[in-house]
Amino acid sequence: MTIHRLSRREIFENCITRGLLLSAIPLSQPQLLSAWQEEEAKAAKPTPKDVLGPFFKKGAPNQRVLHTAGSPGFPLRVTGKVTNTRGEKVPGAKIEIWQADHAGLYDLEGFRYRAGLITTESSDYAVETILPGHYDDRPAQHIHYLISAPGYRTLVTQAYFATDPFFEGNPDKTYTKMAKSRDLVRTVTLIEAPGTPRAAITFDICLEKA
Amino acid sequence: MAIDRKIPSDSEVREVAFTSDGAALAGACQDRKVRVWDLAKGTVRQTLELEKGDRVGALPTGSDVLATLTREGQIKTWNLQTGKVGIRLPGATPETSDLAISPDRRFLVSSNGTASNGSEEMVRIWETDGRQRASMPAGIGGTATFAISPDNSMVVASSYDANVRAWSARNGELIGLIEELPVAMFAMTFSPDGKLLATAGANRIVYLWDTGTWKLARKFAPHKEMISSLAFSPDGKLILTGGFNVITLKHPVDVVLHETSTGKILRTETGAHRVSSVAFAPDGKIAAFADGQKSVSLLKL
Numbered sequence: 206m207t208i209h210r211l212s213r214r215e216i217f218e219n220c221i222t223r224g225l226l227l228s229a230i231p232l233s234q235p236q237l238l239s240a241w242q243e244e245e246a247k248a249a250k251p252t253p254k255d256v257l258g259p260f261f262k263k264g265a266p267n268q269r270v271l272h273t274a275g276s277p278g279f280p281l282r283v284t285g286k287v288t289n290t291r292g293e294k295v296p297g298a299k300i301e302i303w304q305a306d307h308a309g310l311y312d313l314e315g316f317r318y319r320a321g322l323i324t325t326e327s328s329d330y331a332v333e334t335i336l337p338g339h340y341d342d343r344p345a346q347h348i349h350y351l352i353s354a355p356g357y358r359t360l361v362t363q364a365y366f367a368t369d370p371f372f373e374g375n376p377d378k379t380y381t382k383m384a385k386s387r388d389l390v391r392t393v394t395l396i397e398a399p400g401t402p403r404a405a406i407t408f409d410i411c412l413e414k415a
Numbered sequence: 416m417a418i419d420r421k422i423p424s425d426s427e428v429r430e431v432a433f434t435s436d437g438a439a440l441a442g443a444c445q446d447r448k449v450r451v452w453d454l455a456k457g458t459v460r461q462t463l464e465l466e467k468g469d470r471v472g473a474l475p476t477g478s479d480v481l482a483t484l485t486r487e488g489q490i491k492t493w494n495l496q497t498g499k500v501g502i503r504l505p506g507a508t509p510e511t512s513d514l515a516i517s518p519d520r521r522f523l524v525s526s527n528g529t530a531s532n533g534s535e536e537m538v539r540i541w542e543t544d545g546r547q548r549a550s551m552p553a554g555i556g557g558t559a560t561f562a563i564s565p566d567n568s569m570v571v572a573s574s575y576d577a578n579v580r581a582w583s584a585r586n587g588e589l590i591g592l593i594e595e596l597p598v599a600m601f602a603m604t605f606s607p608d609g610k611l612l613a614t615a616g617a618n619r620i621v622y623l624w625d626t627g628t629w630k631l632a633r634k635f636a637p638h639k640e641m642i643s644s645l646a647f648s649p650d651g652k653l654i655l656t657g658g659f660n661v662i663t664l665k666h667p668v669d670v671v672l673h674e675t676s677t678g679k680i681l682r683t684e685t686g687a688h689r690v691s692s693v694a695f696a697p698d699g700k701i702a703a704f705a706d707g708q709k710s711v712s713l714l715k716l
Contacts, residue, residue: 256556257555257556257557257575257576258575259559259601259661260598260599260617261556261575261577262577262597262598262617263577263596264597313617313618313619313641314618340661341661342661351555351556359555361555361556
Protein backbone atom coordinates (compact mmCIF):
# COMPACT_ATOMS: atom_id res chain seq x y z
CA MET A 206 0.00 0.00 0.00
CA THR A 207 1.27 3.42 -0.86
CA ILE A 208 0.93 5.96 1.91
CA HIS A 209 -0.02 9.32 0.52
CA ARG A 210 1.52 12.06 2.61
CA LEU A 211 -0.66 15.12 2.72
CA SER A 212 0.95 18.42 1.92
CA ARG A 213 0.81 21.20 4.48
CA ARG A 214 -1.73 22.93 2.23
CA GLU A 215 -4.00 19.83 2.08
CA ILE A 216 -3.91 19.41 5.86
CA PHE A 217 -4.69 23.09 6.30
CA GLU A 218 -7.63 22.90 3.85
CA ASN A 219 -8.98 19.72 5.47
CA CYS A 220 -8.83 21.37 8.87
CA ILE A 221 -10.79 24.39 7.67
CA THR A 222 -13.37 22.21 5.85
CA ARG A 223 -13.93 20.05 8.93
CA GLY A 224 -14.08 22.93 11.32
CA LEU A 225 -10.84 21.99 13.04
CA LEU A 226 -9.31 25.36 12.30
CA LEU A 227 -11.45 28.42 12.89
CA SER A 228 -10.20 31.76 11.74
CA ALA A 229 -11.07 34.96 13.54
CA ILE A 230 -8.76 36.85 11.22
CA PRO A 231 -10.20 38.55 8.14
CA LEU A 232 -7.81 36.87 5.67
CA SER A 233 -8.46 34.71 2.62
CA GLN A 234 -7.55 31.01 2.80
CA PRO A 235 -4.34 31.39 0.74
CA GLN A 236 -3.32 34.37 2.84
CA LEU A 237 -3.98 32.38 6.01
CA LEU A 238 -1.97 29.44 4.71
CA SER A 239 1.02 31.59 3.83
CA ALA A 240 0.87 33.42 7.19
CA TRP A 241 0.67 30.05 8.96
CA GLN A 242 3.62 28.65 7.03
CA GLU A 243 5.64 31.79 7.63
CA GLU A 244 5.12 31.49 11.38
CA GLU A 245 6.00 27.80 11.29
CA ALA A 246 9.17 28.49 9.33
CA LYS A 247 10.12 31.19 11.83
CA ALA A 248 9.77 28.80 14.74
CA ALA A 249 11.82 26.17 12.96
CA LYS A 250 14.76 28.32 11.91
CA PRO A 251 18.02 26.62 12.89
CA THR A 252 20.28 28.55 15.28
CA PRO A 253 22.69 30.74 13.29
CA LYS A 254 26.31 29.64 13.18
CA ASP A 255 29.35 31.51 14.38
CA VAL A 256 33.07 30.75 14.56
CA LEU A 257 34.57 28.08 16.83
CA GLY A 258 37.55 30.24 17.79
CA PRO A 259 40.97 29.00 18.90
CA PHE A 260 40.22 28.05 22.53
CA PHE A 261 38.03 24.95 22.47
CA LYS A 262 39.29 22.32 24.90
CA LYS A 263 38.33 18.66 24.78
CA GLY A 264 36.95 16.73 27.73
CA ALA A 265 35.10 19.40 29.74
CA PRO A 266 33.10 17.83 32.59
CA ASN A 267 29.31 17.69 32.66
CA GLN A 268 29.00 20.47 35.25
CA ARG A 269 26.23 22.99 35.84
CA VAL A 270 28.19 25.46 37.93
CA LEU A 271 31.10 26.92 35.98
CA HIS A 272 32.45 29.38 38.54
CA THR A 273 33.86 28.71 41.96
CA ALA A 274 32.63 30.32 45.18
CA GLY A 275 33.86 33.87 45.53
CA SER A 276 35.22 34.10 41.99
CA PRO A 277 34.97 37.64 40.61
CA GLY A 278 32.51 38.58 37.92
CA PHE A 279 28.79 39.34 37.63
CA PRO A 280 26.75 36.15 38.20
CA LEU A 281 24.96 34.87 35.11
CA ARG A 282 22.43 32.10 34.56
CA VAL A 283 22.12 30.67 31.05
CA THR A 284 19.14 28.47 30.28
CA GLY A 285 17.77 27.00 27.10
CA LYS A 286 16.55 23.93 25.33
CA VAL A 287 17.68 21.94 22.33
CA THR A 288 15.10 21.25 19.63
CA ASN A 289 15.13 20.39 15.95
CA THR A 290 13.67 22.38 13.06
CA ARG A 291 10.31 20.60 13.60
CA GLY A 292 10.19 21.82 17.16
CA GLU A 293 10.84 18.36 18.63
CA LYS A 294 13.04 17.92 21.69
CA VAL A 295 16.55 16.55 21.20
CA PRO A 296 17.42 14.62 24.36
CA GLY A 297 20.98 13.35 24.62
CA ALA A 298 22.47 16.29 22.74
CA LYS A 299 25.97 17.24 23.85
CA ILE A 300 26.44 20.95 24.53
CA GLU A 301 30.05 22.09 24.88
CA ILE A 302 30.22 25.56 26.42
CA TRP A 303 33.32 27.68 27.00
CA GLN A 304 33.95 31.31 27.82
CA ALA A 305 36.57 33.70 29.16
CA ASP A 306 36.70 34.61 32.84
CA HIS A 307 35.92 38.13 34.10
CA ALA A 308 39.37 39.32 32.96
CA GLY A 309 39.04 37.89 29.46
CA LEU A 310 41.20 34.81 30.02
CA TYR A 311 40.33 31.29 28.89
CA ASP A 312 41.35 28.46 31.19
CA LEU A 313 43.52 26.25 28.97
CA GLU A 314 45.02 24.24 31.84
CA GLY A 315 41.79 23.20 33.57
CA PHE A 316 38.06 23.51 32.95
CA ARG A 317 37.04 26.73 34.65
CA TYR A 318 34.13 28.27 32.70
CA ARG A 319 33.88 25.17 30.54
CA ALA A 320 31.24 22.43 30.47
CA GLY A 321 30.24 19.45 28.38
CA LEU A 322 26.53 19.09 29.14
CA ILE A 323 24.22 16.31 28.01
CA THR A 324 20.58 17.28 27.59
CA THR A 325 18.05 15.20 29.53
CA GLU A 326 14.64 13.91 28.36
CA SER A 327 13.25 17.43 28.66
CA SER A 328 16.14 18.61 26.41
CA ASP A 329 16.68 21.60 28.69
CA TYR A 330 20.01 22.86 29.94
CA ALA A 331 21.09 25.43 32.50
CA VAL A 332 24.45 26.72 33.74
CA GLU A 333 25.46 29.09 36.50
CA THR A 334 28.42 31.21 35.45
CA ILE A 335 29.54 34.85 35.21
CA LEU A 336 29.33 37.43 32.46
CA PRO A 337 32.43 36.78 30.30
CA GLY A 338 35.18 39.40 30.33
CA HIS A 339 36.42 41.41 27.39
CA TYR A 340 39.73 40.86 25.60
CA ASP A 341 41.49 42.85 22.90
CA ASP A 342 41.36 40.30 20.08
CA ARG A 343 37.55 39.85 20.26
CA PRO A 344 36.24 42.71 22.35
CA ALA A 345 32.59 41.63 22.74
CA GLN A 346 31.48 39.39 25.61
CA HIS A 347 30.57 35.96 24.28
CA ILE A 348 30.00 32.33 25.20
CA HIS A 349 31.09 29.62 22.75
CA TYR A 350 28.85 26.65 21.91
CA LEU A 351 29.56 23.39 20.11
CA ILE A 352 26.44 21.22 19.96
CA SER A 353 26.31 17.71 18.59
CA ALA A 354 23.64 15.03 18.56
CA PRO A 355 23.36 11.78 16.59
CA GLY A 356 21.49 12.39 13.35
CA TYR A 357 21.99 16.17 13.43
CA ARG A 358 24.46 18.58 11.89
CA THR A 359 27.01 19.73 14.45
CA LEU A 360 26.39 23.36 15.33
CA VAL A 361 29.13 25.83 16.23
CA THR A 362 27.86 29.14 17.50
CA GLN A 363 28.19 31.87 20.13
CA ALA A 364 25.88 33.79 22.46
CA TYR A 365 26.38 37.54 22.90
CA PHE A 366 24.87 40.04 25.34
CA ALA A 367 22.68 42.96 24.26
CA THR A 368 23.85 44.90 27.33
CA ASP A 369 27.52 44.68 26.33
CA PRO A 370 28.93 48.24 25.99
CA PHE A 371 30.49 46.95 22.77
CA PHE A 372 27.04 47.07 21.12
CA GLU A 373 26.55 50.70 22.25
CA GLY A 374 23.03 50.03 23.49
CA ASN A 375 21.88 49.37 19.92
CA PRO A 376 22.66 45.79 18.90
CA ASP A 377 20.13 46.00 16.03
CA LYS A 378 22.64 48.25 14.30
CA THR A 379 25.95 47.23 15.84
CA TYR A 380 25.71 43.43 16.02
CA THR A 381 27.58 43.09 12.71
CA LYS A 382 30.76 44.33 14.40
CA MET A 383 31.12 40.89 15.99
CA ALA A 384 28.12 38.54 15.86
CA LYS A 385 27.22 36.56 12.75
CA SER A 386 23.51 37.15 13.40
CA ARG A 387 21.33 39.53 15.43
CA ASP A 388 19.60 36.44 16.87
CA LEU A 389 22.80 35.53 18.69
CA VAL A 390 22.77 38.78 20.72
CA ARG A 391 20.57 37.97 23.69
CA THR A 392 18.44 40.17 25.88
CA VAL A 393 19.69 40.19 29.46
CA THR A 394 17.21 39.87 32.33
CA LEU A 395 18.16 40.89 35.83
CA ILE A 396 16.83 38.41 38.34
CA GLU A 397 16.77 38.37 42.12
CA ALA A 398 19.00 35.79 43.73
CA PRO A 399 19.46 35.40 47.51
CA GLY A 400 21.10 38.66 48.51
CA THR A 401 22.42 39.70 45.10
CA PRO A 402 21.01 40.42 41.68
CA ARG A 403 22.20 38.30 38.80
CA ALA A 404 21.91 38.38 35.04
CA ALA A 405 20.13 35.75 32.99
CA ILE A 406 19.86 34.94 29.32
CA THR A 407 18.05 32.25 27.45
CA PHE A 408 19.81 30.60 24.54
CA ASP A 409 17.65 28.01 22.83
CA ILE A 410 19.31 25.83 20.24
CA CYS A 411 17.64 24.57 17.10
CA LEU A 412 19.50 21.82 15.22
CA GLU A 413 19.16 20.76 11.59
CA LYS A 414 18.87 17.09 10.65
CA ALA A 415 22.07 15.73 9.14
CA MET B 416 70.61 38.77 25.90
CA ALA B 417 69.22 41.18 23.41
CA ILE B 418 68.10 41.08 19.80
CA ASP B 419 71.31 41.16 17.76
CA ARG B 420 70.00 43.30 14.96
CA LYS B 421 66.77 44.85 13.71
CA ILE B 422 66.04 45.58 10.07
CA PRO B 423 63.65 48.54 9.91
CA SER B 424 60.55 48.29 7.71
CA ASP B 425 58.17 51.01 6.50
CA SER B 426 55.22 48.76 7.35
CA GLU B 427 54.43 46.18 10.04
CA VAL B 428 55.94 42.78 9.22
CA ARG B 429 53.74 39.68 9.63
CA GLU B 430 55.82 36.89 8.10
CA VAL B 431 59.49 36.34 7.34
CA ALA B 432 61.50 33.96 5.15
CA PHE B 433 65.13 33.76 4.11
CA THR B 434 66.01 33.37 0.44
CA SER B 435 67.65 30.10 -0.60
CA ASP B 436 71.13 31.66 -0.69
CA GLY B 437 70.63 33.21 2.75
CA ALA B 438 71.68 36.61 1.40
CA ALA B 439 68.25 38.19 1.72
CA LEU B 440 65.20 38.17 3.92
CA ALA B 441 61.61 38.53 2.70
CA GLY B 442 58.94 40.10 4.87
CA ALA B 443 55.21 40.10 4.23
CA CYS B 444 54.03 43.52 5.40
CA GLN B 445 50.77 45.06 6.51
CA ASP B 446 50.70 47.43 3.50
CA ARG B 447 50.28 44.45 1.09
CA LYS B 448 53.89 44.62 0.00
CA VAL B 449 56.46 41.88 0.35
CA ARG B 450 59.84 43.49 0.92
CA VAL B 451 63.08 41.65 0.26
CA TRP B 452 65.97 43.05 2.26
CA ASP B 453 69.63 42.58 1.41
CA LEU B 454 70.96 41.18 4.69
CA ALA B 455 74.47 42.60 4.33
CA LYS B 456 73.29 46.13 3.56
CA GLY B 457 69.98 46.11 5.44
CA THR B 458 68.29 47.83 2.51
CA VAL B 459 65.28 46.83 0.42
CA ARG B 460 66.42 45.23 -2.81
CA GLN B 461 63.05 44.11 -4.15
CA THR B 462 59.45 45.05 -3.41
CA LEU B 463 56.60 42.83 -4.56
CA GLU B 464 53.38 44.76 -4.56
CA LEU B 465 50.24 42.70 -4.20
CA GLU B 466 47.08 43.78 -5.94
CA LYS B 467 44.17 45.16 -3.94
CA GLY B 468 42.38 42.37 -2.09
CA ASP B 469 45.31 39.96 -2.51
CA ARG B 470 46.93 38.42 0.54
CA VAL B 471 49.92 36.31 1.38
CA GLY B 472 49.13 32.58 1.50
CA ALA B 473 52.59 31.09 2.00
CA LEU B 474 56.12 32.37 2.37
CA PRO B 475 58.26 29.28 3.00
CA THR B 476 61.77 30.01 4.15
CA GLY B 477 64.70 29.05 1.91
CA SER B 478 62.54 28.50 -1.16
CA ASP B 479 62.49 31.89 -2.96
CA VAL B 480 58.75 31.40 -3.49
CA LEU B 481 55.81 33.45 -2.34
CA ALA B 482 52.23 32.28 -2.87
CA THR B 483 49.39 34.78 -2.75
CA LEU B 484 45.63 34.52 -2.86
CA THR B 485 43.37 36.86 -4.75
CA ARG B 486 40.03 38.00 -3.35
CA GLU B 487 38.32 35.51 -5.69
CA GLY B 488 40.49 32.68 -4.38
CA GLN B 489 42.99 32.37 -7.21
CA ILE B 490 46.49 31.28 -6.25
CA LYS B 491 49.57 33.04 -7.66
CA THR B 492 53.20 32.18 -7.06
CA TRP B 493 56.01 34.72 -7.23
CA ASN B 494 59.76 34.43 -7.49
CA LEU B 495 61.35 36.39 -4.65
CA GLN B 496 64.62 36.81 -6.54
CA THR B 497 63.13 38.24 -9.73
CA GLY B 498 59.81 39.59 -8.43
CA LYS B 499 58.05 37.83 -11.32
CA VAL B 500 54.75 35.95 -11.12
CA GLY B 501 55.16 32.22 -11.80
CA ILE B 502 51.95 30.23 -11.98
CA ARG B 503 48.33 31.25 -11.59
CA LEU B 504 45.78 28.69 -10.46
CA PRO B 505 42.06 29.21 -10.75
CA GLY B 506 41.11 26.46 -8.32
CA ALA B 507 40.80 27.78 -4.79
CA THR B 508 37.63 29.27 -3.30
CA PRO B 509 37.10 32.78 -1.93
CA GLU B 510 37.19 31.38 1.61
CA THR B 511 40.69 30.02 1.10
CA SER B 512 42.84 31.68 3.69
CA ASP B 513 46.02 29.71 3.93
CA LEU B 514 48.41 27.91 1.59
CA ALA B 515 51.49 25.73 1.69
CA ILE B 516 53.88 24.96 -1.16
CA SER B 517 55.55 21.56 -1.30
CA PRO B 518 59.36 21.63 -1.00
CA ASP B 519 59.65 20.13 -4.52
CA ARG B 520 57.16 22.78 -5.81
CA ARG B 521 55.06 20.03 -7.39
CA PHE B 522 51.87 20.75 -5.42
CA LEU B 523 50.15 23.27 -3.18
CA VAL B 524 47.85 22.78 -0.22
CA SER B 525 45.00 25.12 0.71
CA SER B 526 42.67 25.47 3.66
CA ASN B 527 39.83 27.72 4.73
CA GLY B 528 41.45 28.87 7.98
CA THR B 529 38.94 30.10 10.54
CA ALA B 530 35.64 28.75 9.34
CA SER B 531 32.42 30.60 9.91
CA ASN B 532 30.28 27.57 10.50
CA GLY B 533 30.16 24.15 12.04
CA SER B 534 30.55 22.12 8.90
CA GLU B 535 33.53 19.91 8.25
CA GLU B 536 36.35 21.96 6.78
CA MET B 537 38.32 20.74 3.77
CA VAL B 538 42.03 20.79 3.10
CA ARG B 539 42.81 20.51 -0.62
CA ILE B 540 45.88 19.45 -2.58
CA TRP B 541 46.40 21.20 -5.94
CA GLU B 542 48.57 20.24 -8.87
CA THR B 543 50.61 23.13 -10.27
CA ASP B 544 48.44 23.01 -13.40
CA GLY B 545 45.40 23.86 -11.30
CA ARG B 546 43.84 20.40 -11.04
CA GLN B 547 42.67 19.30 -7.60
CA ARG B 548 44.56 16.18 -6.58
CA ALA B 549 42.64 15.46 -3.37
CA SER B 550 40.33 17.05 -0.83
CA MET B 551 40.32 15.89 2.75
CA PRO B 552 37.78 16.49 5.55
CA ALA B 553 39.78 18.32 8.21
CA GLY B 554 37.56 18.67 11.25
CA ILE B 555 35.11 21.16 12.70
CA GLY B 556 35.86 24.83 13.14
CA GLY B 557 38.63 25.43 10.63
CA THR B 558 42.29 24.74 10.10
CA ALA B 559 44.72 26.60 12.34
CA THR B 560 47.85 25.67 10.40
CA PHE B 561 49.33 22.96 8.21
CA ALA B 562 52.66 21.58 7.04
CA ILE B 563 54.14 19.43 4.28
CA SER B 564 56.87 16.88 5.01
CA PRO B 565 60.37 17.56 3.60
CA ASP B 566 60.09 14.50 1.31
CA ASN B 567 56.77 15.82 -0.05
CA SER B 568 54.93 12.63 0.99
CA MET B 569 52.72 13.89 3.83
CA VAL B 570 50.38 16.79 4.53
CA VAL B 571 49.35 17.53 8.12
CA ALA B 572 46.72 19.96 9.36
CA SER B 573 45.82 21.13 12.81
CA SER B 574 42.13 21.89 13.37
CA TYR B 575 40.57 24.23 15.90
CA ASP B 576 38.70 21.13 17.10
CA ALA B 577 42.09 20.19 18.67
CA ASN B 578 42.85 17.23 16.39
CA VAL B 579 45.85 16.90 14.08
CA ARG B 580 45.37 14.90 10.88
CA ALA B 581 48.02 13.54 8.52
CA TRP B 582 47.33 12.51 4.92
CA SER B 583 49.24 10.98 2.07
CA ALA B 584 50.12 13.82 -0.27
CA ARG B 585 49.80 11.36 -3.15
CA ASN B 586 46.08 10.63 -2.78
CA GLY B 587 44.76 12.34 0.35
CA GLU B 588 44.38 9.11 2.32
CA LEU B 589 44.27 9.65 6.10
CA ILE B 590 47.46 8.12 7.49
CA GLY B 591 47.60 9.59 10.99
CA LEU B 592 45.25 11.12 13.54
CA ILE B 593 46.48 12.73 16.75
CA GLU B 594 43.49 12.94 19.08
CA GLU B 595 45.24 13.20 22.42
CA LEU B 596 45.85 16.95 22.28
CA PRO B 597 43.51 18.86 24.59
CA VAL B 598 43.59 22.17 22.69
CA ALA B 599 44.33 23.55 19.23
CA MET B 600 47.88 23.75 17.87
CA PHE B 601 48.64 27.11 16.22
CA ALA B 602 52.11 26.25 14.83
CA MET B 603 53.39 23.06 13.29
CA THR B 604 56.43 21.98 11.31
CA PHE B 605 58.35 18.85 10.33
CA SER B 606 61.95 18.33 11.39
CA PRO B 607 64.36 18.57 8.41
CA ASP B 608 64.73 14.74 8.36
CA GLY B 609 60.94 14.35 8.45
CA LYS B 610 61.05 12.01 11.45
CA LEU B 611 59.44 14.44 13.88
CA LEU B 612 56.45 16.76 13.70
CA ALA B 613 56.64 19.63 16.17
CA THR B 614 53.34 21.20 17.23
CA ALA B 615 52.61 24.00 19.69
CA GLY B 616 49.70 26.24 20.53
CA ALA B 617 47.11 27.23 23.08
CA ASN B 618 48.47 25.26 26.05
CA ARG B 619 52.03 26.66 25.74
CA ILE B 620 53.65 23.23 25.26
CA VAL B 621 55.90 22.13 22.36
CA TYR B 622 55.03 18.52 21.40
CA LEU B 623 57.27 16.33 19.24
CA TRP B 624 55.48 13.49 17.42
CA ASP B 625 57.06 10.45 15.75
CA THR B 626 55.83 10.68 12.14
CA GLY B 627 56.16 6.92 11.71
CA THR B 628 53.71 6.03 14.46
CA TRP B 629 52.05 9.43 15.19
CA LYS B 630 52.78 8.79 18.88
CA LEU B 631 54.19 11.42 21.19
CA ALA B 632 58.01 11.29 21.24
CA ARG B 633 58.43 13.99 23.90
CA LYS B 634 57.19 17.36 25.02
CA PHE B 635 58.82 20.45 26.46
CA ALA B 636 57.95 22.31 29.67
CA PRO B 637 55.26 24.94 29.06
CA HIS B 638 56.17 28.44 27.88
CA LYS B 639 55.01 31.55 29.70
CA GLU B 640 52.54 32.26 26.89
CA MET B 641 50.70 30.50 24.12
CA ILE B 642 52.83 29.67 21.07
CA SER B 643 52.00 31.07 17.64
CA SER B 644 55.09 30.21 15.58
CA LEU B 645 57.73 27.51 15.45
CA ALA B 646 60.72 26.53 13.27
CA PHE B 647 63.46 23.87 13.20
CA SER B 648 67.04 24.85 12.49
CA PRO B 649 68.37 23.36 9.21
CA ASP B 650 70.28 20.67 11.14
CA GLY B 651 67.21 19.88 13.26
CA LYS B 652 69.08 20.43 16.52
CA LEU B 653 67.29 23.65 17.51
CA ILE B 654 63.68 24.77 17.71
CA LEU B 655 62.69 28.43 17.82
CA THR B 656 59.24 29.32 19.13
CA GLY B 657 57.37 32.61 19.26
CA GLY B 658 54.79 33.56 21.88
CA PHE B 659 51.28 34.88 21.59
CA ASN B 660 49.19 36.90 24.04
CA VAL B 661 45.57 37.21 23.03
CA ILE B 662 44.32 39.09 26.06
CA THR B 663 46.15 42.35 25.75
CA LEU B 664 47.74 43.50 22.54
CA LYS B 665 50.38 45.40 24.48
CA HIS B 666 51.94 42.60 26.47
CA PRO B 667 55.42 41.48 25.33
CA VAL B 668 56.01 37.74 24.80
CA ASP B 669 58.95 35.36 24.74
CA VAL B 670 60.86 34.09 21.73
CA VAL B 671 62.57 30.91 22.87
CA LEU B 672 65.41 28.85 21.42
CA HIS B 673 65.29 25.18 22.53
CA GLU B 674 67.54 22.21 22.12
CA THR B 675 65.44 19.65 20.19
CA SER B 676 66.84 16.58 21.94
CA THR B 677 66.22 17.80 25.50
CA GLY B 678 63.86 20.77 25.34
CA LYS B 679 66.48 22.75 27.23
CA ILE B 680 66.07 26.51 26.79
CA LEU B 681 69.23 27.96 25.26
CA ARG B 682 68.11 31.54 24.83
CA THR B 683 65.08 33.74 25.46
CA GLU B 684 64.30 37.00 23.66
CA THR B 685 61.34 39.35 23.75
CA GLY B 686 58.84 40.09 21.00
CA ALA B 687 55.65 42.15 20.81
CA HIS B 688 52.30 40.55 21.73
CA ARG B 689 52.23 38.07 18.85
CA VAL B 690 55.30 36.56 17.19
CA SER B 691 53.59 35.45 13.99
CA SER B 692 56.63 34.06 12.18
CA VAL B 693 60.05 32.61 12.98
CA ALA B 694 62.65 31.35 10.49
CA PHE B 695 66.24 30.08 10.34
CA ALA B 696 68.69 31.07 7.60
CA PRO B 697 69.74 28.15 5.35
CA ASP B 698 73.18 28.00 7.01
CA GLY B 699 71.60 28.00 10.49
CA LYS B 700 73.73 30.91 11.65
CA ILE B 701 70.93 33.47 11.88
CA ALA B 702 67.29 33.29 12.89
CA ALA B 703 64.65 35.94 12.28
CA PHE B 704 61.25 36.68 13.73
CA ALA B 705 58.34 38.96 12.85
CA ASP B 706 56.01 40.29 15.53
CA GLY B 707 53.80 42.78 13.74
CA GLN B 708 56.22 45.66 14.30
CA LYS B 709 57.93 47.95 11.79
CA SER B 710 61.06 45.82 11.87
CA VAL B 711 62.36 42.27 11.59
CA SER B 712 64.43 40.99 14.51
CA LEU B 713 67.56 38.94 13.84
CA LEU B 714 69.32 36.57 16.24
CA LYS B 715 72.92 35.46 15.65
CA LEU B 716 73.31 31.83 16.67
